[in-house]
Amino acid sequence: MSPQQRVLVIVPTYNERDNLPRVVPLILGQGDAFHVLVVDDNSPDGTGDVADAMAAHDERVNVLHRPGKQGLGAAYVAGFGWGLQRGFDVLIEMDADLSHPADRLPALVAALEDVDVAVGSRYVGGNITVVNWPLRRLMISLFGSWYARMITRLPVNDATGGFNAFRRGVLETVGLEKIQSNGYSFQIELKLRAWRAGFALCEVPIVFTERDSGESKMSGRIIREAVWRVWKLRLLDLLGKL
Numbered sequence: 141m142s143p144q145q146r147v148l149v150i151v152p153t154y155n156e157r158d159n160l161p162r163v164v165p166l167i168l169g170q171g172d173a174f175h176v177l178v179v180d181d182n183s184p185d186g187t188g189d190v191a192d193a194m195a196a197h198d199e200r201v202n203v204l205h206r207p208g209k210q211g212l213g214a215a216y217v218a219g220f221g222w223g224l225q226r227g228f229d230v231l232i233e234m235d236a237d238l239s240h241p242a243d244r245l246p247a248l249v250a251a252l253e254d255v256d257v258a259v260g261s262r263y264v265g266g267n268i269t270v271v272n273w274p275l276r277r278l279m280i281s282l283f284g285s286w287y288a289r290m291i292t293r294l295p296v297n298d299a300t301g302g303f304n305a306f307r308r309g310v311l312e313t314v315g316l317e318k319i320q321s322n323g324y325s326f327q328i329e330l331k332l333r334a335w336r337a338g339f340a341l342c343e344v345p346i347v348f349t350e351r352d353s354g355e356s357k358m359s360g361r362i363i364r365e366a367v368w369r370v371w372k373l374r375l376l377d378l379l380g381k382l
Contacts, residue, residue: 147173147249148228150219154209155185156236164194164201166242167234174245175200177222178236179215182208212302213326217316224308232305233327240303244346248305251344256310257334259296260303261343272350288328291370292377294335296343299328303346310334325369332373336382 149167153160160178167176178191180203188205195201204222206215216233223231230249234240244260251258262269263285270278281300288299304327314333321329335341376382 145173145229145249146175146227147230147232147245148175148177148219148223148226149232149234149245150177150179150216150223151234151236152212152215152219153178153180153183153187153191153236155183155187157183157185157187157190159236159238160187160190161194163234163236163238163242166238167245168198168200170242170245172200173249175202175228177202177204177219179204179206179219181206181210181215211322211326212324213319213322213329216326216330217319220311220316224311229308230305231308231311233302235302239349241346241349244303244344245305247344248303251342252305252307254340255342256307256339257331257341258305259298259301259331259341259343260305260346261296261298261301262346262348263297264343264345265297267345269345270348270350277350284324287367288370291374292328292332294328294332296331296341298343299331300324302327303348304331306334307339310337310339313337313339320372321369328370329373332377333382336377 164176167174180188180191182188191203195203204218220231230252232245232248240260248258248260285297285299288294314337319329331341
């Protein structure tokens with residue numbers, strides 16, 4: 141990693157008061173180049189206040205407050221815009237619940253020496269590297285990634301994964317304002333737009349660990365959105381309007 145390179149890890153939060161003080165130090169501990177932006181959707185449990193207190197004590201921690209729960213995709217788009225305006229070289233998506241291993245952040249950044257998008261992947265080379273997931277949740281994830289690949293032709297095994305690193309040029313090019321997905325299908329759409337724009341993607345192996353505190357944000361509505369959204373993405377791609 142170049143000593144001049146600045147990396148922004150974007151962490152969307154909604155009711156993650158207990159997890160945030162655990163994950164932020166792990167991110168900052170990966171090196172001085174790493175900064176954190178917490179994007180909080182007015183969490184009723186006071187997560188935003190916890191984030192503000194952390195930011196007050198460390199200049200590498202910043203907080204973006206939004207007025208209410210507006211969705212994962214919208215949170216990341218807002219975070220990307222914040223980071224691009226402030227000149228960050230690499231922008232990374234990461235969950236607040238400690239499911240994504242912070243010690244793999246340097247590997248994601250290092251992969252960007254050769255590609256434009258690095259996907260922290262649970263399913264590289266046929267391996268399944270998840271810990272403490274119920275079988276039903278695992279099967280939904282595996283099927284979701286396979287389903288997205290078959291329809292969109294996206295050349296990654298973990299199409300739905302949310303631990304991803306982007307060169308700033310990718311996010312400046314893909315047209316963030318055009319992204320319509322807002323649940324987990326956002327992860328599919330963003331990767332697809334990057335790939336169809338000609339950017340190179342690779343997968344970096346990670347071990348995904350189920351959260352031990354708080355509640356998962358997965359819901360039936362989010363799954364249903366992903367099911368039909370990939371068909372719309374495929375149609376837009378065929379029409380050259382992606």
